[in-house]
Amino acid sequence: MRTPDHPASAWAETPVGEMLIVTTRHGVLRTRFSAPDGSDAPDEDALLEELAGYLGEPPEQESPGLTWLVQQVQEWFDGGRLEFEVGIDLGMCNDFQRDVYRVIAEIPFGETMSYGEVAAMAGSPRAARAVGTACRDIPVSLFLPVHRVIRADGTTGESPNSPCMRRTLLAHERAVLGYGPSPWK
Numbered sequence: 001m002r003t004p005d006h007p008a009s010a011w012a013e014t015p016v017g018e019m020l021i022v023t024t025r026h027g028v029l030r031t032r033f034s035a036p037d038g039s040d041a042p043d044e045d046a047l048l049e050e051l052a053g054y055l056g057e058p059p060e061q062e063s064p065g066l067t068w069l070v071q072q073v074q075e076w077f078d079g080g081r082l083e084f085e086v087g088i089d090l091g092m093c094n095d096f097q098r099d100v101y102r103v104i105a106e107i108p109f110g111e112t113m114s115y116g117e118v119a120a121m122a123g124s125p126r127a128a129r130a131v132g133t134a135c136r137d138i139p140v141s142l143f144l145p146v147h148r149v150i151r152a153d154g155t156t157g158e159s160p161n162s163p164c165m166r167r168t169l170l171a172h173e174r175a176v177l178g179y180g181p182s183p184w185k
Helices: 044-055 065-080 097-107 115-121 130-136 163-176
Strands: 008-015 017-024 027-033
Touching: 008 065, 017 044, 017 065, 017 097, 027 044, 097 115, 097 130
Parallel strands: none
Antiparallel strands: 008 017, 017 027
């Protein structure tokens, strides 16, 4: 399916918090999550104002044209979907970030790759720390599975904005593949 030809936004309820999705005609541009209990919800107006120059027009909020995408998110969290069928708009990213995010997009469901491995595959083998920064600043979490990128020692590189989020998403993927209990069922 395709995103609408105009900027649009929608909310999806997930086990890890409410998710705000902002799209352009090229695909998903931004995602933001609240805390799992619904607190610390993303400020939709502030985010849309931040993106206004790039979007050129205000997005259609709660767009019915994104119902299918919200459904895909729910299917992913229910374990019925392993990948998303939507483009990603990386137009606001620099070349290095684009290279990193393209590598991350190819990490298979339930598998992981280290920051160093991502750096090497992105053509910058000595840039593992920069990959970590790109992962911290990911504009489109979940659709770009940054939770699958780990430290060389096998631990997740949690950001202060999402404590335990990466571990929880990896646990979910392992559960879907039959390797343990689901973190929310």
